[in-house]
Amino acid sequence: MKKLESAGHSIYFETELAPLMKVIEAEKYSKIFVFADTHTSELCLPLFREMMDDFNGFDLIETDPGEENKNIDFCIGIWKTLLDFGADRKCLMVNLGGGVITDMGGFVASTYKRGIDFINIPTTLLSQVDASVGGKTGIDVDNVKNMVGTFTLPQSVFIETKFLKTLPQRELLSGFAEMIKHGLIVDRTYYNDLKSSNYLQISAQAIYRSVEIKNEVVTEDPHEKGLRKILNYGHTIGHAVETYSLINDTQPLTHGEAIAVGMICEAFLSSNNNTLSADDLKDITDYISTLYPAYRIKEDSFKQLLEFMQSDKKNENGQIMFSLLSTIGKCDYNCRVSEKDILESFAYFNRIYS
Amino acid sequence: MKKLESAGHSIYFETELAPLMKVIEAEKYSKIFVFADTHTSELCLPLFREMMDDFNGFDLIETDPGEENKNIDFCIGIWKTLLDFGADRKCLMVNLGGGVITDMGGFVASTYKRGIDFINIPTTLLSQVDASVGGKTGIDVDNVKNMVGTFTLPQSVFIETKFLKTLPQRELLSGFAEMIKHGLIVDRTYYNDLKSSNYLQISAQAIYRSVEIKNEVVTEDPHEKGLRKILNYGHTIGHAVETYSLINDTQPLTHGEAIAVGMICEAFLSSNNNTLSADDLKDITDYISTLYPAYRIKEDSFKQLLEFMQSDKKNENGQIMFSLLSTIGKCDYNCRVSEKDILESFAYFNRIYS
Known part of the structure; x- marks a missing residue:
């Protein structure tokens, strides 16, 4: 188990998500949303629940998998869903998935009501070694990759190699x-x-x-x-x-x-x-x-x-x-x-x- | 003539825009875009040109006036326009208008390619005393005011009471x-x-x-x-x-x-x-x-x-x-x-x- 201190946030390695529960309690979030695509919600969400001792205190926001869905229409849908759920500025978004989920979830979170906290749990090797660090969020417009986005740091990042076992x-x-x-x-x-x-x-x-x-x-x-x-x-x-x-x-x-x-x-x-x-x-x-x-x-x-x-x-x-x-x-x-x-x-x- | 130093940017008062030309030259922007609505481009752009000694080195991006147009559809249009004009990260957006223009222009600039510089020239009393300071950008979604936005500071702000003469x-x-x-x-x-x-x-x-x-x-x-x-x-x-x-x-x-x-x-x-x-x-x-x-x-x-x-x-x-x-x-x-x-x-x- 290791921890890397990055600018303003921590990157946790192989902690079985133990510090995540502590962060949630310490920050007293009003609501917790887990953002995943249908693919990761099937394969990774059970592992997430297992590591979190069957923690159930969140609402799931699901999207379709794939880079072609990392677009503004999906963002508008997620913004509206957050509003419908009564999400205020003190809520937390947990992005569980690959780069599409962490990029788009980060963008939605960094702009909803001018910014709510988000935590990244990258579940692919690509997102663990790339998208997890550096605070880049983004979506594609007109097939131009990450044409729109922000530089916003996640509250923290959790890297668990357990998730990689789900990967082709x-x-x-x-x-x-x-x-x-x-x-x-x-x-x-x-x-x-x-x-x-x-x-x-x-x-x-x-x-x-x-x-x-x-x-x-x-x-x-x-x-x-x-x-x-x-x-x-x-x-x-x-x-x-x-x-x-x-x-x-x-x-x-x-x-x-x-x-x-x-x-x-x-x-x-x-x-x-x-x-x-x-x-x-x-x-x-x-x-x-x-x-x-x-x-x-x-x-x-x-x-x-x-x-x-x-x-x-x-x-x-x-x-x-x-x-x-x-x-x-x-x-x-x-x-x-x-x-x-x-x-x-x-x-x-x-x-x-x- | 006065100048207020805010966090990381300057607010200039009654300077006849003299420091603006200096900022443009010092920062070596690749392109300059002036963002205005049809209303301000008719009433305020002539004053802008006059104060800027008939400066013409910019492309004009126009939108329809009114809060009802401060929405994501217009943002998408502006993002695409910037892309069509070949706008890179070193370009500058000058928002010339009321709060709708500075809010929406600020949001577009703060998210285009993860952020380009923008300068606010508020032309209404409301935007001069309110929207000009504080780094709030935003757009409405589903009639919810500023549901989406960022906290991003403009490069600088110029307040000229000359523009107020155009106001009802x-x-x-x-x-x-x-x-x-x-x-x-x-x-x-x-x-x-x-x-x-x-x-x-x-x-x-x-x-x-x-x-x-x-x-x-x-x-x-x-x-x-x-x-x-x-x-x-x-x-x-x-x-x-x-x-x-x-x-x-x-x-x-x-x-x-x-x-x-x-x-x-x-x-x-x-x-x-x-x-x-x-x-x-x-x-x-x-x-x-x-x-x-x-x-x-x-x-x-x-x-x-x-x-x-x-x-x-x-x-x-x-x-x-x-x-x-x-x-x-x-x-x-x-x-x-x-x-x-x-x-x-x-x-x-x-x-x-x-």
């Missing part, structure tokens, strides 16, 4: 991409540890290290004015590929699969436009392309991908900005890359599988 | 209600000064004093955990009356007219449930009822008014909470009042005009 392998692999990223941008030793581990048997220790890395970065730069941008490594191209896939592929990529594509492309850019060595580029390319399923960035998607990148939140003055590795374990931000180089990185990626 | 008398009277409130809750001398003044010729000095009072209160308690609630004097009943009137009256009350009703009712409650003297109650009742048009709280609206009050943001655990005067110039908060007493205050109010 593909979801574990998705979250694992963010862990690889943490190694690549900050800690070569951790990256090498991950390489020799099995993503189906992730240790609580590895999750802790990922959260620790993210926490260090976001505490230094909470509002992404500078350093925090290194967490976007793999995400400039990755997000565009993810958005494209969500719209066009019959079996869309998971977030992590898209970020895996992005990390390889941006490793190429790191070598081309920054100081990443050819050996490191080969190391990253070989490892990620072996671990993740083959993919092809279609030629006729190139234009649209560039358009998606144009609306990336890191951009300034119309210039697409990248976070690029200088070596494995170190990352720079605000790197300018030309469209020509981006297209070359797509070609590099496609050559892996040709 | 009724709008001046509306804003004047908030000034009276500032006197009632904090400063008896200021209240007496207002009583002997003419609301059609409000001095910049009086506006400055109101902003100063509000600034002192919100700086001490930015997130309305305690003291800030005194600013809600007159607003628990006033907001309910305003909401009811907006839905039911062919000529709805202005905000200030509704708050005038609320201040009289809550003066009665201050006398009944707190220590306000009979003389002070008479003073407040006589002054406000003479200044503001006659109104009747209809018997068949009582139930609905109580329901509206139930969803007031200050409430905790289902109990309607009031901010009540202990004397003219002093206000307590978190005062519990029974429904019976609220109904008696309605009866007291209606007797004035019978």
